[in-house]
Amino acid sequence: MEIAIGLLTSGFQALTGTAATSTAAATAGAAATSGAAAAGSGFSLASLLEGTATVLGAVSAIGAGYADAEMMELQAEDAERQIPLETLQGISRRASIKRELAEAIGDQDTAYAASGVDLSFGTPRVAKKQAFREADYALTSDAGTQETRTARLSERASVFRGRARRARRGGFMDALGLAFSYGADRLERG
Template sequence: MELAVTAIGKVLGGLGLGSAAGAAAGTAATGAAAATGAAAASSGALTALQGLGSVLKVLGTIGAGAAAASESRQLAVEADLQAGQEQLAGQQRQNRIRQELGRVLGQNDVTYAAAGIDLSGGIAQSQAQTARQQAQTEISIDQRDTEFRRAMYRQRAIGYRQRASTQSGGALLGALGTAADFGIQLAGRGSA
Protein backbone atom coordinates (compact mmCIF):
# COMPACT_ATOMS: atom_id res chain seq x y z
CA MET A 1 0.00 0.00 0.00
CA GLU A 2 2.81 2.40 0.90
CA LEU A 3 4.57 1.62 -2.34
CA ALA A 4 1.44 2.39 -4.34
CA VAL A 5 0.95 5.76 -2.62
CA THR A 6 4.64 6.63 -3.10
CA ALA A 7 4.45 5.67 -6.77
CA ILE A 8 1.38 7.88 -7.24
CA GLY A 9 3.27 10.72 -5.57
CA LYS A 10 6.21 10.34 -7.97
CA VAL A 11 3.93 10.26 -10.98
CA LEU A 12 2.14 13.43 -9.85
CA GLY A 13 5.48 15.08 -9.12
CA GLY A 14 6.70 14.17 -12.59
CA LEU A 15 3.61 15.79 -14.10
CA GLY A 16 4.53 19.00 -12.38
CA LEU A 17 1.87 18.94 -9.79
CA GLY A 18 4.71 19.52 -7.48
CA SER A 19 5.35 19.25 -3.87
CA ALA A 20 1.73 19.66 -2.77
CA ALA A 21 0.84 16.42 -4.46
CA GLY A 22 3.95 14.80 -3.07
CA ALA A 23 3.08 15.99 0.40
CA ALA A 24 -0.47 14.75 0.01
CA ALA A 25 0.84 11.45 -1.24
CA GLY A 26 3.25 11.25 1.70
CA THR A 27 0.48 12.07 4.16
CA ALA A 28 -1.75 9.45 2.57
CA ALA A 29 1.06 6.93 2.75
CA THR A 30 1.64 7.68 6.43
CA GLY A 31 -2.10 7.45 7.15
CA ALA A 32 -2.37 4.19 5.26
CA ALA A 33 0.60 2.79 7.14
CA ALA A 34 -0.94 3.86 10.45
CA ALA A 35 -4.29 2.29 9.50
CA THR A 36 -2.56 -0.90 8.47
CA GLY A 37 -0.60 -0.95 11.74
CA ALA A 38 -3.74 -0.32 13.78
CA ALA A 39 -5.59 -3.09 11.95
CA ALA A 40 -2.70 -5.48 12.53
CA ALA A 41 -2.53 -4.55 16.22
CA SER A 42 -6.29 -4.97 16.53
CA SER A 43 -6.14 -8.33 14.79
CA GLY A 44 -3.25 -9.43 17.03
CA ALA A 45 -5.15 -8.40 20.15
CA LEU A 46 -8.25 -10.24 18.94
CA THR A 47 -6.19 -13.36 18.26
CA ALA A 48 -4.60 -13.15 21.71
CA LEU A 49 -8.02 -12.78 23.36
CA GLN A 50 -9.42 -15.68 21.38
CA GLY A 51 -6.36 -17.75 22.32
CA LEU A 52 -6.84 -16.89 25.99
CA GLY A 53 -10.53 -17.75 25.71
CA SER A 54 -9.67 -21.08 24.09
CA VAL A 55 -7.12 -21.88 26.81
CA LEU A 56 -9.66 -21.06 29.52
CA LYS A 57 -12.29 -23.20 27.77
CA VAL A 58 -9.82 -26.10 27.50
CA LEU A 59 -8.94 -25.79 31.19
CA GLY A 60 -12.61 -25.53 32.12
CA THR A 61 -13.50 -28.61 30.08
CA ILE A 62 -10.69 -30.63 31.63
CA GLY A 63 -11.57 -29.37 35.12
CA ALA A 64 -15.25 -30.21 34.71
CA GLY A 65 -14.38 -33.67 33.39
CA ALA A 66 -11.99 -34.26 36.28
CA ALA A 67 -14.63 -33.16 38.81
CA ALA A 68 -17.28 -35.43 37.26
CA ALA A 69 -14.84 -38.35 37.15
CA SER A 70 -13.88 -37.75 40.77
CA GLU A 71 -17.54 -37.77 41.78
CA SER A 72 -18.09 -41.04 39.92
CA ARG A 73 -15.06 -42.61 41.59
CA GLN A 74 -16.41 -41.49 44.97
CA LEU A 75 -19.77 -43.10 44.15
CA ALA A 76 -17.89 -46.31 43.26
CA VAL A 77 -16.16 -46.27 46.66
CA GLU A 78 -19.51 -45.74 48.37
CA ALA A 79 -21.02 -48.67 46.44
CA ASP A 80 -18.10 -50.88 47.54
CA LEU A 81 -18.68 -49.79 51.13
CA GLN A 82 -22.39 -50.57 50.82
CA ALA A 83 -21.49 -54.07 49.59
CA GLY A 84 -19.37 -54.55 52.72
CA GLN A 85 -22.12 -53.17 54.94
CA GLU A 86 -24.60 -55.53 53.30
CA GLN A 87 -22.36 -58.46 54.17
CA LEU A 88 -22.26 -57.37 57.82
CA ALA A 89 -26.02 -56.79 57.87
CA GLY A 90 -26.53 -60.28 56.43
CA GLN A 91 -24.34 -61.80 59.12
CA GLN A 92 -26.35 -59.98 61.78
CA ARG A 93 -29.68 -61.16 60.34
CA GLN A 94 -28.43 -64.75 60.22
CA ASN A 95 -27.18 -64.53 63.80
CA ARG A 96 -30.61 -63.26 64.90
CA ILE A 97 -32.22 -66.26 63.16
CA ARG A 98 -29.84 -68.60 65.01
CA GLN A 99 -30.55 -66.85 68.31
CA GLU A 100 -34.28 -67.13 67.71
CA LEU A 101 -33.82 -70.83 66.92
CA GLY A 102 -31.96 -71.32 70.21
CA ARG A 103 -34.71 -69.44 72.08
CA VAL A 104 -37.48 -71.53 70.46
CA LEU A 105 -35.66 -74.82 71.09
CA GLY A 106 -35.01 -73.87 74.72
CA GLN A 107 -38.61 -72.81 75.25
CA ASN A 108 -39.88 -76.06 73.68
CA ASP A 109 -37.54 -78.12 75.89
CA VAL A 110 -38.81 -76.33 79.00
CA THR A 111 -42.45 -76.77 77.93
CA TYR A 112 -42.05 -80.49 77.10
CA ALA A 113 -39.99 -81.19 80.21
CA ALA A 114 -42.60 -79.49 82.40
CA ALA A 115 -45.24 -81.68 80.79
CA GLY A 116 -43.12 -84.78 81.44
CA ILE A 117 -42.53 -85.53 77.72
CA ASP A 118 -39.28 -87.25 76.72
CA LEU A 119 -37.09 -84.69 74.88
CA SER A 120 -34.99 -87.28 73.02
CA GLY A 121 -37.79 -88.60 70.82
CA GLY A 122 -41.36 -88.29 69.68
CA ILE A 123 -43.09 -84.97 69.25
CA ALA A 124 -40.38 -82.97 71.08
CA GLN A 125 -37.67 -84.28 68.74
CA SER A 126 -39.88 -83.78 65.66
CA GLN A 127 -40.67 -80.15 66.51
CA ALA A 128 -37.02 -79.43 67.28
CA GLN A 129 -36.03 -80.87 63.88
CA THR A 130 -38.74 -78.81 62.14
CA ALA A 131 -37.54 -75.62 63.87
CA ARG A 132 -33.93 -76.33 62.83
CA GLN A 133 -34.92 -76.96 59.21
CA GLN A 134 -37.02 -73.80 59.11
CA ALA A 135 -34.15 -71.74 60.56
CA GLN A 136 -31.69 -73.25 58.07
CA THR A 137 -34.05 -72.43 55.19
CA GLU A 138 -34.37 -68.82 56.38
CA ILE A 139 -30.60 -68.53 56.74
CA SER A 140 -30.06 -69.93 53.23
CA ILE A 141 -32.59 -67.52 51.75
CA ASP A 142 -30.99 -64.60 53.57
CA GLN A 143 -27.52 -65.66 52.38
CA ARG A 144 -28.69 -65.72 48.75
CA ASP A 145 -30.45 -62.36 49.12
CA THR A 146 -27.36 -60.87 50.75
CA GLU A 147 -25.08 -62.13 47.98
CA PHE A 148 -27.49 -60.79 45.36
CA ARG A 149 -27.52 -57.32 46.96
CA ARG A 150 -23.73 -57.37 47.34
CA ALA A 151 -23.35 -58.32 43.66
CA MET A 152 -25.61 -55.40 42.70
CA TYR A 153 -23.47 -52.98 44.74
CA ARG A 154 -20.27 -54.36 43.20
CA GLN A 155 -21.76 -54.04 39.71
CA ARG A 156 -22.82 -50.47 40.47
CA ALA A 157 -19.24 -49.69 41.57
CA ILE A 158 -17.90 -51.10 38.29
CA GLY A 159 -20.36 -48.93 36.37
CA TYR A 160 -19.28 -45.82 38.28
CA ARG A 161 -15.62 -46.56 37.56
CA GLN A 162 -16.37 -47.01 33.85
CA ARG A 163 -18.31 -43.74 33.88
CA ALA A 164 -15.33 -41.98 35.52
CA SER A 165 -13.03 -43.22 32.74
CA THR A 166 -15.49 -42.09 30.09
CA GLN A 167 -15.85 -38.67 31.71
CA SER A 168 -12.08 -38.18 31.87
CA GLY A 169 -11.61 -39.27 28.27
CA GLY A 170 -14.54 -37.17 27.08
CA ALA A 171 -13.16 -34.09 28.80
CA LEU A 172 -9.78 -34.56 27.14
CA LEU A 173 -11.37 -35.05 23.73
CA GLY A 174 -13.52 -31.95 24.25
CA ALA A 175 -10.44 -29.95 25.21
CA LEU A 176 -8.57 -31.19 22.13
CA GLY A 177 -11.55 -30.23 19.99
CA THR A 178 -11.53 -26.71 21.40
CA ALA A 179 -7.80 -26.37 20.74
CA ALA A 180 -8.23 -27.74 17.22
CA ASP A 181 -11.08 -25.29 16.50
CA PHE A 182 -8.88 -22.39 17.58
CA GLY A 183 -6.04 -23.67 15.39
CA ILE A 184 -8.36 -23.97 12.41
CA GLN A 185 -9.69 -20.43 12.94
CA LEU A 186 -6.15 -19.11 13.24
CA ALA A 187 -5.06 -20.89 10.06
CA GLY A 188 -8.17 -19.63 8.25
CA ARG A 189 -7.35 -16.08 9.29
CA GLY A 190 -3.79 -16.44 8.02
CA SER A 191 -4.87 -17.64 4.56
CA ALA A 192 -7.56 -14.99 4.12
Protein backbone atom coordinates in the same frame (compact mmCIF):
# COMPACT_ATOMS: atom_id res chain seq x y z
CA MET B 1 3.30 2.06 17.02
CA GLU B 2 4.35 3.36 13.62
CA ILE B 3 3.27 6.88 14.60
CA ALA B 4 5.31 6.72 17.79
CA ILE B 5 8.38 5.60 15.84
CA GLY B 6 7.79 8.39 13.34
CA LEU B 7 7.57 10.99 16.09
CA LEU B 8 10.70 9.68 17.75
CA THR B 9 12.64 9.73 14.49
CA SER B 10 11.52 13.26 13.63
CA GLY B 11 12.56 14.46 17.09
CA PHE B 12 15.86 12.64 16.70
CA GLN B 13 16.38 14.28 13.28
CA ALA B 14 15.81 17.70 14.75
CA LEU B 15 18.51 17.09 17.32
CA THR B 16 21.17 15.45 15.16
CA GLY B 17 20.52 16.94 11.78
CA THR B 18 20.38 15.27 8.40
CA ALA B 19 23.06 12.67 9.06
CA ALA B 20 20.62 10.62 11.08
CA THR B 21 17.94 10.86 8.42
CA SER B 22 18.99 7.75 6.56
CA THR B 23 19.25 5.72 9.77
CA ALA B 24 15.86 6.93 10.98
CA ALA B 25 14.29 6.20 7.63
CA ALA B 26 15.68 2.68 7.70
CA THR B 27 14.41 2.18 11.26
CA ALA B 28 10.97 3.55 10.39
CA GLY B 29 10.88 1.37 7.30
CA ALA B 30 11.74 -1.73 9.32
CA ALA B 31 9.08 -0.89 11.91
CA ALA B 32 6.50 -0.34 9.21
CA THR B 33 7.47 -3.61 7.55
CA SER B 34 7.17 -5.57 10.81
CA GLY B 35 3.83 -3.89 11.56
CA ALA B 36 2.58 -4.73 8.08
CA ALA B 37 3.81 -8.31 8.45
CA ALA B 38 1.98 -8.69 11.75
CA ALA B 39 -1.18 -7.25 10.23
CA GLY B 40 -0.77 -9.39 7.12
CA SER B 41 -0.36 -12.58 9.11
CA GLY B 42 -3.72 -12.07 10.76
CA PHE B 43 -2.32 -11.34 14.20
CA SER B 44 -4.53 -8.98 16.10
CA LEU B 45 -5.77 -8.34 19.58
CA ALA B 46 -9.05 -10.06 18.70
CA SER B 47 -7.28 -13.24 17.57
CA LEU B 48 -5.08 -13.14 20.67
CA LEU B 49 -8.15 -12.84 22.90
CA GLU B 50 -9.93 -15.58 20.97
CA GLY B 51 -6.94 -17.89 21.36
CA THR B 52 -6.74 -17.12 25.06
CA ALA B 53 -10.45 -17.82 25.46
CA THR B 54 -10.01 -21.11 23.61
CA VAL B 55 -7.16 -22.15 25.91
CA LEU B 56 -9.16 -21.18 28.99
CA GLY B 57 -12.19 -23.06 27.64
CA ALA B 58 -10.06 -26.14 27.03
CA VAL B 59 -8.60 -25.98 30.53
CA SER B 60 -12.11 -25.53 31.92
CA ALA B 61 -13.38 -28.55 29.96
CA ILE B 62 -10.55 -30.70 31.28
CA GLY B 63 -11.21 -29.43 34.80
CA ALA B 64 -14.92 -30.23 34.48
CA GLY B 65 -14.07 -33.73 33.28
CA TYR B 66 -11.80 -34.28 36.26
CA ALA B 67 -14.42 -32.89 38.67
CA ASP B 68 -17.04 -35.28 37.29
CA ALA B 69 -14.53 -38.12 37.47
CA GLU B 70 -13.71 -37.30 41.08
CA MET B 71 -17.40 -37.34 41.97
CA MET B 72 -17.78 -40.76 40.33
CA GLU B 73 -14.66 -42.07 42.09
CA LEU B 74 -16.09 -40.95 45.44
CA GLN B 75 -19.35 -42.76 44.71
CA ALA B 76 -17.38 -45.88 43.78
CA GLU B 77 -15.44 -45.69 47.04
CA ASP B 78 -18.71 -45.24 48.94
CA ALA B 79 -20.14 -48.37 47.33
CA GLU B 80 -16.97 -50.32 48.16
CA ARG B 81 -17.14 -49.14 51.78
CA GLN B 82 -20.68 -50.48 52.07
CA ILE B 83 -19.55 -54.04 51.27
CA PRO B 84 -17.99 -54.73 54.71
CA LEU B 85 -21.00 -53.10 56.35
CA GLU B 86 -23.31 -55.42 54.43
CA THR B 87 -21.18 -58.39 55.50
CA LEU B 88 -21.44 -57.37 59.15
CA GLN B 89 -25.19 -56.87 58.84
CA GLY B 90 -25.49 -60.35 57.29
CA ILE B 91 -23.53 -61.89 60.16
CA SER B 92 -25.76 -60.05 62.62
CA ARG B 93 -28.95 -61.24 60.88
CA ARG B 94 -27.75 -64.85 60.85
CA ALA B 95 -26.75 -64.67 64.53
CA SER B 96 -30.23 -63.35 65.27
CA ILE B 97 -31.79 -66.25 63.35
CA LYS B 98 -29.67 -68.75 65.32
CA ARG B 99 -30.60 -67.05 68.58
CA GLU B 100 -34.30 -67.25 67.72
CA LEU B 101 -33.87 -70.94 66.82
CA ALA B 102 -32.22 -71.69 70.16
CA GLU B 103 -34.98 -69.82 72.01
CA ALA B 104 -37.72 -71.60 70.06
CA ILE B 105 -36.22 -75.04 70.69
CA GLY B 106 -35.68 -74.20 74.36
CA ASP B 107 -39.28 -73.03 74.71
CA GLN B 108 -40.56 -76.19 72.98
CA ASP B 109 -38.40 -78.47 75.14
CA THR B 110 -39.53 -76.67 78.28
CA ALA B 111 -43.19 -76.92 77.31
CA TYR B 112 -42.99 -80.58 76.36
CA ALA B 113 -40.92 -81.47 79.44
CA ALA B 114 -43.36 -79.65 81.71
CA SER B 115 -46.21 -81.65 80.23
CA GLY B 116 -44.37 -84.91 80.86
CA VAL B 117 -43.88 -85.84 77.19
CA ASP B 118 -40.80 -87.82 76.12
CA LEU B 119 -38.71 -85.42 73.93
CA SER B 120 -36.81 -88.16 72.07
CA PHE B 121 -39.60 -89.14 69.64
CA GLY B 122 -43.04 -88.18 68.35
CA THR B 123 -44.42 -84.65 68.09
CA PRO B 124 -41.59 -82.91 70.01
CA ARG B 125 -38.98 -84.45 67.71
CA VAL B 126 -40.95 -83.45 64.57
CA ALA B 127 -41.36 -79.90 65.91
CA LYS B 128 -37.62 -79.68 66.59
CA LYS B 129 -36.78 -80.92 63.06
CA GLN B 130 -39.21 -78.39 61.62
CA ALA B 131 -37.61 -75.56 63.61
CA PHE B 132 -34.13 -76.58 62.41
CA ARG B 133 -35.38 -76.82 58.80
CA GLU B 134 -36.93 -73.33 58.95
CA ALA B 135 -33.79 -71.88 60.54
CA ASP B 136 -31.61 -73.53 57.89
CA TYR B 137 -33.82 -72.09 55.14
CA ALA B 138 -33.66 -68.62 56.73
CA LEU B 139 -29.86 -68.82 57.11
CA THR B 140 -29.38 -69.96 53.51
CA SER B 141 -31.73 -67.27 52.24
CA ASP B 142 -29.94 -64.58 54.23
CA ALA B 143 -26.51 -65.73 53.01
CA GLY B 144 -27.78 -65.55 49.42
CA THR B 145 -29.21 -62.10 50.05
CA GLN B 146 -25.89 -60.92 51.46
CA GLU B 147 -23.96 -62.27 48.48
CA THR B 148 -26.38 -60.58 46.08
CA ARG B 149 -26.11 -57.26 47.87
CA THR B 150 -22.31 -57.33 48.02
CA ALA B 151 -22.14 -58.29 44.33
CA ARG B 152 -24.44 -55.38 43.46
CA LEU B 153 -22.26 -53.00 45.49
CA SER B 154 -19.13 -54.25 43.70
CA GLU B 155 -20.86 -53.87 40.35
CA ARG B 156 -22.00 -50.36 41.26
CA ALA B 157 -18.42 -49.42 42.20
CA SER B 158 -17.20 -50.78 38.87
CA VAL B 159 -19.84 -48.80 36.98
CA PHE B 160 -18.88 -45.60 38.79
CA ARG B 161 -15.20 -46.16 37.99
CA GLY B 162 -16.09 -46.64 34.32
CA ARG B 163 -18.09 -43.42 34.37
CA ALA B 164 -15.11 -41.65 35.95
CA ARG B 165 -12.84 -42.81 33.11
CA ARG B 166 -15.40 -41.64 30.54
CA ALA B 167 -15.74 -38.26 32.29
CA ARG B 168 -11.98 -37.73 32.13
CA ARG B 169 -11.88 -38.71 28.46
CA GLY B 170 -14.89 -36.50 27.79
CA GLY B 171 -13.11 -33.50 29.31
CA PHE B 172 -10.10 -34.08 27.09
CA MET B 173 -12.29 -34.60 24.03
CA ASP B 174 -14.16 -31.35 24.74
CA ALA B 175 -10.83 -29.54 25.06
CA LEU B 176 -9.59 -31.11 21.85
CA GLY B 177 -12.81 -30.10 20.09
CA LEU B 178 -12.34 -26.50 21.20
CA ALA B 179 -8.76 -26.51 19.94
CA PHE B 180 -9.75 -27.97 16.55
CA SER B 181 -12.62 -25.50 16.25
CA TYR B 182 -10.24 -22.62 16.92
CA GLY B 183 -7.74 -24.00 14.42
CA ALA B 184 -10.43 -24.38 11.76
CA ASP B 185 -11.59 -20.80 12.32
CA ARG B 186 -8.02 -19.56 11.97
CA LEU B 187 -7.54 -21.53 8.73
CA GLU B 188 -10.78 -20.11 7.27
CA ARG B 189 -9.59 -16.57 7.94
CA GLY B 190 -6.33 -17.25 6.23
